[in-house]
Amino acid sequence: MSLFITKARTAVALGGGNLVRALTYRLGVKTGLNPVRRLCADMPQGPFFAPSARRANSLPVNTQWDTRARYYGCWEIPVSDTAPDWHLNPLSGVRVPEPEREWWRIPDFDAAVGDIKNIWEASRLDWTLAFAQRACSDNASQMERLNLWLTHWCKNNPPYCGPNWKCGQEASIRVLHLAMTAIILEQSSTPLPGLMELVQLHLKRIEPTLSYAMAQDNNHGTSEAAALFVGGSWLALCNHPQGQRWQRLGRKWLENRAARLIEPDGSFSQYSVNYHRVMLDTFSMVEVWRIKAGLEAFSATFQSRVRAATNWLFSLVDESSGDAPNIGANDGARLLPLTDTDYRDFRPAVQLAMTLFCGKRAYAAPGAWDLPLQWLQLSVPSAVVERPASQLFDQGGYALLRRADAFAVLRYPRFHFRPSQADALHVDLWRSGLNLLRDAGTYSYNTSAQWLSYFPGTVSHNTVQFDGRDQMPRLSRFLFGDWLRTRRVDGLSDTGEATTCGASYGDNAGAFHTRQVRLSDTGLQVRDEIKGFKVGAVLRWRLQPGDWQMSDGVLSNGSHRISVTGSMPIVRQELVQGWESRYYLQKTEVPVLEVEVDSAGVLITEYHW
Numbered sequence: 001m002s003l004f005i006t007k008a009r010t011a012v013a014l015g016g017g018n019l020v021r022a023l024t025y026r027l028g029v030k031t032g033l034n035p036v037r038r039l040c041a042d043m044p045q046g047p048f049f050a051p052s053a054r055r056a057n058s059l060p061v062n063t064q065w066d067t068r069a070r071y072y073g074c075w076e077i078p079v080s081d082t083a084p085d086w087h088l089n090p091l092s093g094v095r096v097p098e099p100e101r102e103w104w105r106i107p108d109f110d111a112a113v114g115d116i117k118n119i120w121e122a123s124r125l126d127w128t129l130a131f132a133q134r135a136c137s138d139n140a141s142q143m144e145r146l147n148l149w150l151t152h153w154c155k156n157n158p159p160y161c162g163p164n165w166k167c168g169q170e171a172s173i174r175v176l177h178l179a180m181t182a183i184i185l186e187q188s189s190t191p192l193p194g195l196m197e198l199v200q201l202h203l204k205r206i207e208p209t210l211s212y213a214m215a216q217d218n219n220h221g222t223s224e225a226a227a228l229f230v231g232g233s234w235l236a237l238c239n240h241p242q243g244q245r246w247q248r249l250g251r252k253w254l255e256n257r258a259a260r261l262i263e264p265d266g267s268f269s270q271y272s273v274n275y276h277r278v279m280l281d282t283f284s285m286v287e288v289w290r291i292k293a294g295l296e297a298f299s300a301t302f303q304s305r306v307r308a309a310t311n312w313l314f315s316l317v318d319e320s321s322g323d324a325p326n327i328g329a330n331d332g333a334r335l336l337p338l339t340d341t342d343y344r345d346f347r348p349a350v351q352l353a354m355t356l357f358c359g360k361r362a363y364a365a366p367g368a369w370d371l372p373l374q375w376l377q378l379s380v381p382s383a384v385v386e387r388p389a390s391q392l393f394d395q396g397g398y399a400l401l402r403r404a405d406a407f408a409v410l411r412y413p414r415f416h417f418r419p420s421q422a423d424a425l426h427v428d429l430w431r432s433g434l435n436l437l438r439d440a441g442t443y444s445y446n447t448s449a450q451w452l453s454y455f456p457g458t459v460s461h462n463t464v465q466f467d468g469r470d471q472m473p474r475l476s477r478f479l480f481g482d483w484l485r486t487r488r489v490d491g492l493s494d495t496g497e498a499t500t501c502g503a504s505y506g507d508n509a510g511a512f513h514t515r516q517v518r519l520s521d522t523g524l525q526v527r528d529e530i531k532g533f534k535v536g537a538v539l540r541w542r543l544q545p546g547d548w549q550m551s552d553g554v555l556s557n558g559s560h561r562i563s564v565t566g567s568m569p570i571v572r573q574e575l576v577q578g579w580e581s582r583y584y585l586q587k588t589e590v591p592v593l594e595v596e597v598d599s600a601g602v603l604i605t606e607y608h609w
Contacts, residue, residue: 004474006481006508012022013483014418022297029055029104029209036208044197046151048178051143051222053135054186059374061134062340062454065127072119072332073343074583081145083152085447086164091585096163101154103165115446115585116163122212123153125174126337128181132137133338133375136184150198159201168209169220170461171202172227172512173335176285180228180336184375185291189237196238199231203246214253217261217417218270219278225253226282230289237293254400255302256285261417262305266312269417272328276313279351280306281335284349287356288376303357310353313346314362315388315400321433322369323349325409329420329456330442332584338372348372360385390499392492399492399501401519406431408519412503422471424484424505425515426461429524431609436540436560437462437524437541439593440588441581455581462541462601466511466533482508490516506532523608531600539564539603540578541593548575548591555593560609562593568601569600 011019028034045609064070065397069077087099092114096106113119128146135142157164164170178199182188184284206224213220228248236243260281261269268276283306290297297303322345339348347362347369352364353375363369364384373380391556397414401407403542411426413419429437440460443451453474458465465471472480490502497520504514509532516527530537541564546557554563555575564573578592595603 003050003473008473010475010479010481010483013415015217018215021211025209025212025215034208036160036205037102037460039160039204039208041201041204042202043154045160046154046194047147047333048192048195049132049143049182049185049196050187050190050192051140053132053140053143055136056138057136058369059133059137060336060340060371061137062130064337064340065130065281066134069122069127070343071121072584072586073334074332074586076506083149084122086123086153086156087119087162089114091118093492099162100158102141102161103163106163106166109446115444116166116301117445119163120167120170123157123174124170125150125153125177125192126335128177129184129336129338132181132184150494154198157221160205165205168206168213169223171205172223175199175206175227176223176282176335178214179234179289180285180376183288183377188234188289188292190232191238196235196240199234200240200242202230203228203235203242206250207246210249210253214257219275219282220283222257222261222279222482223254225250225257226286229254233289233293233295239251244588253281256304258283258298258305262309263280263393263395263416264305264308265393265395266305266308266310267393267398267414268309268312270328271396271415271417271419271421272330273313273316273324273326273346274330274333275394276309277346278333278335280309280353281312281349283309284352284356285336288378291378306353307357310350310357311388312393312396314350314354314385315391316398317346317350318407318430318433319347319363319387321345323435324434325428325430325435326439326580326582327409327411327423327426327428330581331445336372338375339368341368342389345369346563348600352376352378354385355381358385359383390492392489392501394489395598397486399489399503399517401492401499401501401517403499403519404518404521406521406524408437408499408524410501410503410515410517412486412489413505414486415483419472419480420478420479421456421461422458422480423461423463424458424465424471425503425513427515427517427524427526428462429607432543436544436609438580439605440520440542440590442578442584443579443581443587444585451468451587454579460542460580463515463539464513464528464530465538465540466507466509466530467535467537471507488514504529509534511537523606525607526605528603528605529599529601530597530603533600536596537600539595539597539605541605542578542580543591543593543605545588550575560607562605562607564593564595564603564605566595566597566601566603568597568599570595571598572596
């Protein structure tokens, strides 16, 4: 009965309208009532881009997809001049069986093939951006290669058959990448017929399943709305009869998604730093296209929300390294790779969005983060935004504490949308570009039960775990139940000595956790008051890899030290091996300090450098 009640409460939290949309979609596809199953078309033959690129320039290019590709910023895949096998998982060597099947006959999770994202990655067509860059750098052969690969993709992915037609968001990303490629090549206003036929095919796939994308309340909806707006307006330019309708539909849902999924403080519905970048890059591509096409500006609400989202990401990115806390789900997505910077460098996305939506530069000094502006031929503002300060993003549940060269993030539950990780009261700590106390990340959406439980679970965060369970019960691969609610937030307080903040929650099993965070110029203090658990509680601190040694209750790596004391007896205090995933499908060892108690009380952690 308790599980039924949990599921019922979670269904209410997800929203009746969203559940109806999702159920209607699934029934429609299964029964054939959804028109997506009746789509048919001939694939265009090309050419897709005219043989001449824009005037040669000397801008640095993204070297991906030349002799190698780096999936998710980590896994190197050899690349030849000939096009890839679009149905091969290059990380496992397994090919999708019967790829000629209609997309809806292919299972979501196939144990033999592995993670379907490995199939989709090459078909996102981000290589069109790299080929276009190299063509503009006086490498004429890249235009031939661009058309050759697109022709090969079309031949091997006939309309609406195979795994690469399975997801409306994947189809949308292809449209956006083709549009940005056309802008780089200065061919967006005079597209070839083959390219417009290819865009049209994709919009026909996206529209019938749009309601399912919107029911997810995540980046699926933003991506698909963006593709309809960009692709529809592009087709309208060429007098396509459905272009204006698709453009209006895309604009409507872009406005809707910005107002619904982005909080006034800039927090995004997915509670994830990387998915925040995905959303922001999507809106940036939309705005670039709108400007280039001379289309009407979006509403004041849209602009206000996207400006706030830009400030949110800017505030959480470490300026010296470009990295950011690994908070929330992270599937390795990076939508606009116009630089050779590392996957975990968020500065190019921030600089582009800050320019487009705020009219200022995020980073004053010139660097690789300027390349998206240069490749898309956007003017660089002279004004520079002020450095991020301590800030409370209360609608999303983030407290940012900043002191000199250090910052900390306290994550607390404000779940208006479904949480993907059990990370209540997690703390991330950074100093001089180094992530000292860290989040484990995601690893994979299609792996063994052990890792599907470990990475999103409470055990993978810098917080307290009660009675060996997650803070919320897991109901499915992507869904937790009994969403937590913050009981109290102690707002930010800045003094000459320290910056402080705190929050508390109680879970449905009767456990309570109150956390106070104090960041000074020389260290971090965290005070945890815990009670209401039945057997025991474990406090974890996930440390920067290094040679950590314990002596007299103090853990040190030679330059930093951490210690935990309690008002109650400490049953166990030891350094154990944990795991983290900074890149999708990659996991590495990380030292974790575990402190176990079996009675209520207060634990105080001191971290000093």
